[in-house]
Amino acid sequence: MERVEKLKKRSEVESKYKWNVEKMYESDEKWEEDFQKAKKLCPELLNYKGKLKNGEVLLEYLNKFVDTSILVENLYVYAHLRNDEDQTNSRYQSILDKIKSYYSEFSSIISFFVPEILTFSKEELDEVIKKVDGLELYRKFLEDILEEKPHVLSDKEEKILASVSNCLDAPYNTFSMLTNADMVFGTIKDEDGKDVELTAGNYSVYIKSKNRDVRKSAFKLLFETYGKFKNTLASTYTAANKNFIFMSKSRNYKSALESSLKPNKIPLEVYHNVVDTVNKNLSVLHKYVALKKKLLKLDEIHMYDLYVPNIDAPKFNISYNEAVDLCVEALNPLGKEYLDIFRSGIKNGWVDVYENKGKRSGAYSSGSYTSMPYVLLNYSNQVNDASTLAHEMGHSIHSYYSRSNQPYIYSDYVLFCAEVASITNECLFMNYLISNEKDKMKKLYLINEELESIRTTVFRQTMFAEFELITHEKIENGESLVSEDLCKIYHDLNQKYFGPEMIVDEEIDMEWARIPHFYSDFYVYQYVTGFAAANSFYSMILNGTEKDVERYKDFLKAGCSDYPINILKKAGVDMATPKPLEDTIERFEKLLEELEKEIQD
Incomplete structure (x- = not known):
């Protein structure tokens, strides 16, 4: 009888394979000492309330704010790391709950700060910074707050908006409850012919099945179930859009898109460049669909064939x-x-x-x-x-x-920069594996993995971004969108993106209804920009000079000391132009050619 490998307890894992959280706090007792220290120090920040027009007092407050923020952050990080080691450990559940509760209290303590900074004029702030040694360090931090002044309302209006914030979250909460708790999909036959319950979680397994009947039945059942709730889901989605547009207008932005991008100084052209550049290069995705159809030996390729691997995993x-x-x-x-x-x-x-x-x-x-x-x-x-x-x-x-x-x-x-360094490493890693792999099937698999990574990140997320842009603009223009309108927009996008070889099954028209990121307006495009920036750095690092590597490391060192577009541009990647994305699509095409060549050899 085959021996079943039992999962180890935390205590049974060798220390060399465990993170060294003791470097933060050598014991829980030391953590508790700092927790009590935070409870004593944080309320002292309230002593500065109403006094920040005095430059010396402002500097003193900012220095203490930094010290207390670092302290609270340490307490939270230690607690969440310890809890994640073993989420059944009630001791760490308790300290995590404790610091989460206190984090909310800390946020309340410092809530007076931003409104007081907003009472400064630009000239007053400049004068205070010039007069007091040490405030120059905080210039960008303070100016960023002040720049939001046109979009901050009176105290009374802010209180009204704050009081309705829970109501404005209702569309997402309803969507989440409906799709995660109430929606039941029924059963399908698995690869062995057994009845299995389909869930939102295991759908990703069955849609990749080598058995076409399994993936087709999973696809049809999932989206037919969403279709039964199409009017409710259209209502939650359009209500979320309207709420975001309402907040954008209330805060004096010209559009919902501007309210999402402007706080980080991201030009609106960046978003439009993403959509336009991908649209101009959809022929390469159409080429990929045609190759997938050929590799899978299909007479017709349907939407439920998209996720089955082209190459069997070695x-x-x-x-x-x-x-x-x-x-x-x-x-x-x-x-x-x-x-x-x-x-x-x-x-x-x-x-x-x-x-x-x-x-x-x-x-x-x-x-x-x-x-x-x-x-x-x-x-x-x-x-x-x-x-x-x-x-x-x-x-x-x-x-x-x-x-x-x-x-x-x-x-x-x-967030605009957050995935760049990680994906740059991933590109370098996969390039090394592909370049050095001698086993043909493994090499084909690795190339295909890279192609799928670009397809699902660059092309798919751009299609999502375009859907968001269309729906927001239609609602901003006073149009009423019902489920049939949303389904038609989504169907037309799928036809455009996947091209003439793809049979765009009507069930896919409901896919918009299961994307939770659509409730975080204009979020998904950053997956595309992050991937494109990373691809540009990957190319510079491999093909450039030592100076290019140093510029990349300057990006890594920059934090948020400047705005993301500027930080990337100084490092050699201009996201205000289509080039990074064009280079990424060119890499997709080269990988596609390499896959075709390897198959033919």
Whole structure:
């Protein structure tokens, strides 16, 4: 009888494969001491309320705000890391709940700060900064707040908007409850002919099935079920749009799109460039669809055929230590300093490697301003696990550089830049594997994985972004959108994106109804821009000079000391132009040609 490998308890995992959280607090008692310290220090910030027009007092407040923020951040990071090690451990559930509650209290304590800064005129703020040594450091931080002044309302109006914020969240809450709790999909036959319940979670497994009947039945059942609720889902989606448009108008923005992009100084052209550039290059996606149809030996290719792998997955068995060595080789173009940081991170306990009982699933990078970065993995010797190590270490080394080179207030990077370093590492890693793989089937699989990564990130997310743009603009223009309108817009987009070879099944018309990101307006385009910027850096690092590598590291060191478009441009990637995205699509085309060539050889 085959031996079943039992999942280890946390205590049974070797310490060299566990992150060193003790570097933050050597014991829970030390954490508790700092928690009591925070409860004493944070309320002292209220002593500055109403006094910030005095430059000396403003500086004193800002310095204390930084100190207390770092303290509270440390408390939170330690608690969430400990809780994620084993989510069945009630002790760490308790301290995480404790700091989460206090975080809300801390936010309330400092809530007076922004309204007081907004009482300054630009001239008054300039004068105060010039007069008081030390305030220059905070200039951008303060000016960013002041720049929002045209979009901040009177105290009375702000209180009204705050009081209705829960009501404005209702469309998403209803969508979430309906799709996650109330919606039941029924059963399908699996590959063995057994009846299995279809869920939103296991749909991703069955839509990739090599058995076409399985993936077709999963596809039809899922979207037919969504179709039964099409009027409710259209109502929640359009209500969410209207709420966002209402808030945009209330805050004096010209459009919903402007209200989403302007706070980070992202030109509206960036969003339009994404949509326009991909639209001009859809022929390459059509070419991919035609090749997929050929590889799968289909007379017709349908929407439910999109996710089945073109190439059967060969068996990879990459141990964690081998993955570390592969990363070092793949990231070698980034230079000795970068590799030294990577090796040091592996050696000094940045990474929590293996799954154990109760450990949080997935992978992420975390850490505080004064701690080392921390990476959570659930490593299982697959090629995707090795790629995830490269990806998450990209985040962590980005954080390491940023925190080492920026003061606390500029040490975090915004969402527009957040995925760039991680995907750059991923591109370098996959390029190394593809270039050095001798096994033909493994090489084909790796090329196909890269193609799918670009298809699902660049083309799919741009289609989502275009859908959002169309629907918001129609509602802003006073049009009423019902489920039939939304389905038609989505159907037409799928026809345009996937081209003449694709049979666009009517069931796909309801896909808009299951995308939770549509309730975070104009969010998804940043997946595309992040991928495109990363691809440009990947190309510069491999094909450029040492100076190009240094410019990339300057990007890693910049945090949010400038606006994201400026930071990327200084490093050599101008996201206000179509070029980064054009280069990414060109890479997609080259990978497609390489796949065709490998198949023919």
